[in-house]
Amino acid sequence: MSDVRRPIKAALLQVHSIAGLALALLWAVIGLTGATMAFEDEIEASLNSQMMRVDASAARRLTPDELVARLQAAGEFGKVSAVTMASDPSAAVRIRFARSDGGARPSSVYVDPYDGHVLGSPRGEDFFATVRKLHRWLLLPGDGNGMGRKITGTAAICLIVMLITGLVLRWPHRARSVKMWLKPNLGLRGRGLHRSLHAVIGTWVLPVYLVMTLTGLWYSFEWYKAGANWLLARPQATTAAMQPKPPRGASAVETKSEARAEAKTEATPLVFDHVWSAFLQQENNDYGRALLTLPAGAGTAVRVRSWPRDSSLESVRDEFRIDAVTGRVISSDRYADKTVGERVLAGVLDIHRGAILGWPGKLAFMLAAAMTPLFAVTGLLLYLSRRRHRRLARPPVAHLVPGE
Numbered sequence: 001m002s003d004v005r006r007p008i009k010a011a012l013l014q015v016h017s018i019a020g021l022a023l024a025l026l027w028a029v030i031g032l033t034g035a036t037m038a039f040e041d042e043i044e045a046s047l048n049s050q051m052m053r054v055d056a057s058a059a060r061r062l063t064p065d066e067l068v069a070r071l072q073a074a075g076e077f078g079k080v081s082a083v084t085m086a087s088d089p090s091a092a093v094r095i096r097f098a099r100s101d102g103g104a105r106p107s108s109v110y111v112d113p114y115d116g117h118v119l120g121s122p123r124g125e126d127f128f129a130t131v132r133k134l135h136r137w138l139l140l141p142g143d144g145n146g147m148g149r150k151i152t153g154t155a156a157i158c159l160i161v162m163l164i165t166g167l168v169l170r171w172p173h174r175a176r177s178v179k180m181w182l183k184p185n186l187g188l189r190g191r192g193l194h195r196s197l198h199a200v201i202g203t204w205v206l207p208v209y210l211v212m213t214l215t216g217l218w219y220s221f222e223w224y225k226a227g228a229n230w231l232l233a234r235p236q237a238t239t240a241a242m243q244p245k246p247p248r249g250a251s252a253v254e255t256k257s258e259a260r261a262e263a264k265t266e267a268t269p270l271v272f273d274h275v276w277s278a279f280l281q282q283e284n285n286d287y288g289r290a291l292l293t294l295p296a297g298a299g300t301a302v303r304v305r306s307w308p309r310d311s312s313l314e315s316v317r318d319e320f321r322i323d324a325v326t327g328r329v330i331s332s333d334r335y336a337d338k339t340v341g342e343r344v345l346a347g348v349l350d351i352h353r354g355a356i357l358g359w360p361g362k363l364a365f366m367l368a369a370a371m372t373p374l375f376a377v378t379g380l381l382l383y384l385s386r387r388r389h390r391r392l393a394r395p396p397v398a399h400l401v402p403g404e
Contacts, residue, residue: 017379182200301323
């Protein structure tokens with residue numbers, strides 16, 4: 001190694017070691033929780049397969065408001081915040097509830113779409129909710145508005161630094177040798193084996209970790225999200241999302257009268273049926289699953305997300321905002337109208353967990369996330385080994401005899 005490169009690599013090694021020692025446990029927690037959630041949908045579907053299905057009937061299925069009314073008549077379930085409806089006649093309806101005054105959110109329930117009978121609360125929901133909070137916010141107070149979000153975001157930035165410094169430090173003399181890059185030397189023992197596993201497996205997962213961190217930052221920092229929107233989305237699409245336009249053909253008189261109606265009914269509970277009727281007209285009943293979510297504040301705009309029948313990706317969806325009082329479509333955002341960049345932004349979650357590549361991608365991302373403890377352990381062993389070697393390499397200090 002040349003005299004110029006030696007101090008540079010020594011400095012990079014210090015940065016790599018210090019950051020790794022400080023954040024290894026945090027990365028391991030985030031990685032293991034992410035691996036746990038990789039197949040969350042499939043696990044919940046398996047645990048609740050009987051609860052999620054009903055016997056299809058020729059009878060009319062109840063509207064969202066009829067389902068909510070029968071649910072509330074059956075017992076105290078709390079305030080309804082969202083309803084998931086499906087076009088499949090044998091699919092149960094899922095109803096979610098708003099947080100209580102204490103901040104806790106009751107478990108959701110599945111109900112029969114034909115008679116409103118409560119089928120039960122899904123198993124595994126509370127477990128995955130806790131794992132998700134640990135993964136995103138470390139279970140710290142405030143959830144997404146607390147310090148946990150910033151801590152995980154900072155850890156993601158530090159992981160990018162680790163990936164870059166680790167790649168530079170392990171750059172082999174024979175850089176074109178695939179064997180040198182990708183084959184660990186399992187014949188070694190001790191420090192050599194630890195270094196081989198740390199470096200080679202780190203090379204395997206480096207692209208996956210880079211994708212995970214770059215997409216994970218989307219959920220941690222508003223400046224990062226704003227920059228990604230500026231880079232990949234059309235300006236008019238961003239503006240439309242911030243300030244939705246009224247639908248075509250709506251006159252100023254109609255808009256003012258609807259605004260007055262909204263002001264009069266602001267104190268009354270919002271209902272779903274006007275929204276549901278407007279949504280069915282927009283989609284022409286061509287949908288697989290639809291999620292209707294009431295506004296968290298005092299507004300009247302209900303958010304409706306619609307997924308097609310033949311898609312398993314979270315990002316492939318249409319989104320509408322519909323006034324719950326008048327049934328007026330405030331804005332519509334269709335997946336087919338998005339540019340390539342806007343589809344990338346819509347699919348951040350699918351990219352983050354590898355779902356964009358189907359189940360093999362989810363499996364690869366899950367295994368990569370589950371390997372974070374390996375790097376924590378091997379990194380610690382390498383650090384302790386270096387300290388021991390340095391201590392042994394120091395020249396012995398002569399001890400003076402008293403009186404000399």
